[in-house]
Amino acid sequence: MPILALDIRGTAGKAMSDPKMTNKQVLVVVLVPLGILAISVLAYSIVGPPALLFPPVLGTVFLAWLIIELRHFIVGRFVRLTEENRAQFNQVEAILGLSRFLDPKYPLPATRGWAASPDMLREIVMQVLSDAPQMVLEASSGTSTLALAYALERVGKGRVVALEHDADYAERTQRMLALHGLQHRATVVHAPLVEHRINGVELLWYDISKATIDLPIDMVVVDGPPDTTRPMARYPAIPVLHSKLAKSSRVLLDDGGRQDERATAELWAKEFKATTIQYLELEKGAWLLRFDR
Ligand SMILES: C[S@@+](CC[C@H](N)C(=O)[O-])C[C@H]1O[C@@H](n2cnc3c(N)ncnc32)[C@H](O)[C@@H]1O
Known part of the structure; x- marks a missing residue:
């Protein structure tokens, strides 16, 4: 770095307006x-x-x-x-x-920080519009659940079940769905993280035993569990769900720019023979995989 490059961090405009010499x-x-x-x-x-x-x-x-x-x-x-x-x-x-497109009853909630970014939400909505899935499973919940529910409402069919390990957060998202009048399109299930034994390996993921999922699953949106819970926290999604996927299904993985998510997407593609795998250049990056049997 040039010695005169001042201390400017380009995030959130913190130091951008007040550059100081080190x-x-x-x-x-x-x-x-x-x-x-x-x-x-x-x-x-x-x-x-x-x-x-x-x-x-x-x-x-x-x-x-x-x-x-x-x-x-x-x-x-x-x-x-x-x-x-x-x-x-x-x-x-x-x-x-x-x-403008979703025309929500109330303003959409915040899309910074932990929430999926607007460009990821747009991608999710576009996938719903292009595939008209009957059953969407979401790993995590929040603004993305609302966007999914609105998109399904626009299509006029389908339902999303969002798995949420945090009870407070599950309740918050469920209340938001009720406020927007979308409970017929989306359900948040409080699903604590539990061990799943897949092919002799223990994997920590959401407890799906209490979730009413109408099989098969056409689309999976993965934005949880948070990476703070353990390394490769989102990898178990496809090992756990693969047998429940429709003949042709799509998987969207958020935060694709991170090392763990890149490795996760590549492992899924290899182990479960994805038909296509594509990196989406979004704010946080994302992976789109298609599985056909
Ligand atoms: C990346 S967030 C998922 C966000 C969700 N897809 C959305 O668009 O709002 C993953 C998980 O982090 C947790 N979470 C969400 N917001 C949080 C916050 N502000 N602080 C701590 N945990 C949070 C929730 O349990 C959530 O399921």
């Missing part, structure tokens, strides 16, 4: 001229008057270097700001399009 950069700007002065004095005591050339020559070199570094910094900052603006615009564009 201690290291202040030291360079103060110590280099002092060093030039010291070298010149030392050179004068050794070679005499010709050393008088040292300060202007070394000073010019230092100034030229500073100007080049500053230019790198300004161009870098411009590029970062442009990329951030474009990324934010993409999300605004997605949520505006979604809100």
Whole structure:
């Protein structure tokens, strides 16, 4: 990184409006001229008057270097700001399009932080519109459940069952669905994480024993359990559900930009012979897999 690249973190605009020089950069700007002065004095005591050339020559070199570094910094900052603006615009564009298309009874809930991003929600909705699934299973719940329920309502058929390991969160999502009048399209099941024995291996995943799932499952949306529960926390989804999938089914995995999710998608594709696997360039990245038997 160039020494003059100021401390600018491009997230949430935190330091973007108030770039500060780091201690290291202040030291360079103060110590280099002092060093030039010291070298010149030392050179004068050794070679005499010709050393008088040292300060202007070394000073010019230092100034030229500073100007080049500053230019790198300004161009870098411009590029970062442009990329951030474009990324934010993409999300605004997605949520505006979604809100207009889904025409929710109340405003859609927040789509930052833990919730699926607007571009992921748009992808989920587009998949529902293109496939008109009868049964959608969601691993996790929240804004995405609402988007799924609205999309199914637009299609005029189908139901989503969302598995939620957190009782409070399950209740919150269920209340939100009731508020929007979508209980006939979506059900949140409080499903704590339990051990599933698949092919002799214990896998921790949602307890589906209390979920009423009309088989087969046409579409699976995986955005949980959170990665804080254990490494590769979402991998068990397809080993547990594979036998319950329809002849032709789709799986959408959120947070595809993360290492664990990349490995998970690739393992699913290999172990369960996915017909297609595709990485979606979304804010958090996502994987779309299709299974046909
Ligand atoms: C990535 S979130 C799923 C978000 C969901 N797909 C949505 O669009 O709202 C995975 C799980 O994290 C938990 N969770 C959601 N929001 C949270 C928060 N603000 N803090 C802690 N856990 C949260 C819930 O149990 C949720 O099922």
